[in-house]
Amino acid sequence: MDNSTLKSIAQRLMADNKGLLAMDESIPTCNKRFAELGIPQTEEYRRKYRDLIVNTQGLGEYLSGAILFDETIKQSTTDGTLFIDILKRNGIIPGIKVDEGAIPMAGFPGEKITEGLDGLHERLKAYYDMGARFAKWRAVITIGDDIPSTACIKANAYTLARYAILCQETGLVPIVEPEVVMNGNHSLAQCASVTTEVLHAVFNALYQQRVELEGMILKPNMILPGEDSTEKPSLDEVAEATIKCFLRTVPATVPGIAFLSGGQSAQLASERLNRMHTHFGDIMPWALTFSFSRAIQQPALELWQGKDENIAAAQQALLHRAACNSAAKMGQYTAAMETVSQP
Ligand code: 13P
Numbered sequence: 603m604d605n606s607t608l609k610s611i612a613q614r615l616m617a618d619n620k621g622l623l624a625m626d627e628s629i630p631t632c633n634k635r636f637a638e639l640g641i642p643q644t645e646e647y648r649r650k651y652r653d654l655i656v657n658t659q660g661l662g663e664y665l666s667g668a669i670l671f672d673e674t675i676k677q678s679t680t681d682g683t684l685f686i687d688i689l690k691r692n693g694i695i696p697g698i699k700v701d702e703g704a705i706p707m708a709g710f711p712g713e714k715i716t717e718g719l720d721g722l723h724e725r726l727k728a729y730y731d732m733g734a735r736f737a738k739w740r741a742v743i744t745i746g747d748d749i750p751s752t753a754c755i756k757a758n759a760y761t762l763a764r765y766a767i768l769c770q771e772t773g774l775v776p777i778v779e780p781e782v783v784m785n786g787n788h789s790l791a792q793c794a795s796v797t798t799e800v801l802h803a804v805f806n807a808l809y810q811q812r813v814e815l816e817g818m819i820l821k822p823n824m825i826l827p828g829e830d831s832t833e834k835p836s837l838d839e840v841a842e843a844t845i846k847c848f849l850r851t852v853p854a855t856v857p858g859i860a861f862l863s864g865g866q867s868a869q870l871a872s873e874r875l876n877r878m879h880t881h882f883g884d885i886m887p888w889a890l891t892f893s894f895s896r897a898i899q900q901p902a903l904e905l906w907q908g909k910d911e912n913i914a915a916a917q918q919a920l921l922h923r924a925a926c927n928s929a930a931k932m933g934q935y936t937a938a939m940e941t942v943s944q945p
Pocket of ligand 1: 779897
């Protein structure tokens with residue numbers, strides 16, 4: 603693969619005021635979110651929901667890319683236009699989630715390993731032919747008593763790196779997502795220390811597997827306390843801990859870092875990204891943006907409720923969150939945007 607092509611796709615994904623939308627929930631995850639809101643858990647309702655998203659007018663002003671799931675990349679609107687073609691028409695680069703999910707790691711209770719390397723090369727080629735230009739693989743690292751183990755970190759780092767080089771060989775930019783999840787009552791300091799160790803292991807593995815850092819994107823968690831912790835860090839504390847961790851671990855040749863939201867509220871995710879830009883924008887060697895799923899989609903999903911009459915309101919909410927995160931990427935987000943400026 604011509605590395606300049608990979609590099610230019612990665613740069614386009616990170617360009618200007620833009621970020622990514624993760625709309626690659628697997629069938630069980632999408633159904634779980636639907637079930638919580640009483641939305642029927644059928645293929646047709648999943649299609650209708652993704653139809654609502656890709657047909658939101660104006661999304662291309664804020665999004666450079668959208669990550670799809672296997673079911674979704676093959677789906678179309680009711681008039682038969684493939685979702686992937688609508689995204690491309692709006693200037694949004696289509697991507698694809700290619701891991702097959704995290705399963706319990708044998709021998710390591712409480713820890714997970716992500717599956718999906720078998721047959722991956724052939725699947726990647728098929729997705730490239732369908733029009734995808736980047737891919738995503740998520741590894742899950744859990745903080746708890748005596749975990750994560752070194753074995754779990756190493757196994758996930760190795761798997762992410764094999765996935766990444768296979769992507770690059772096929773012409774797809776790999777999004778490398780080692781997520782230290784928020785489950786548990788760990789402190790912000792513990793999250794910082796585990797994320798630092800994980801990112802060192804991941805970049806070591808990427809180097810060993812000969813991944814071109816210029817042609818990849820990192821998708822990490824922010825440095826946050828666990829969801830059951832009583833710690834309530836300020837915006838400054840989160841921004842400082844997160845940027846400090848990345849400055850120590852992410853080489854300057856990586857074109858961009860695009861955050862997952864991990865279960866934070868939509869507004870907090872925007873505020874935290876914004877604070878990183880206002881306080882550290884000058885010293886960051888990489889672009890820093892969003893690749894959120896819940897922190898962009900959740901308000902829209904709650905408004906939609908599976909009903910056609912709610913589509914317009916849901917699309918407005920989706921566009922609004924995309925606009926807020928785009929402003930945050932420019933260090934121009936304000937809380938007033940939440941009440942006054944609906945796009
Ligand atoms: P959240 O933003 O909801 O954490 O999802 C991001 C993602 O892509 C997880 O793989």
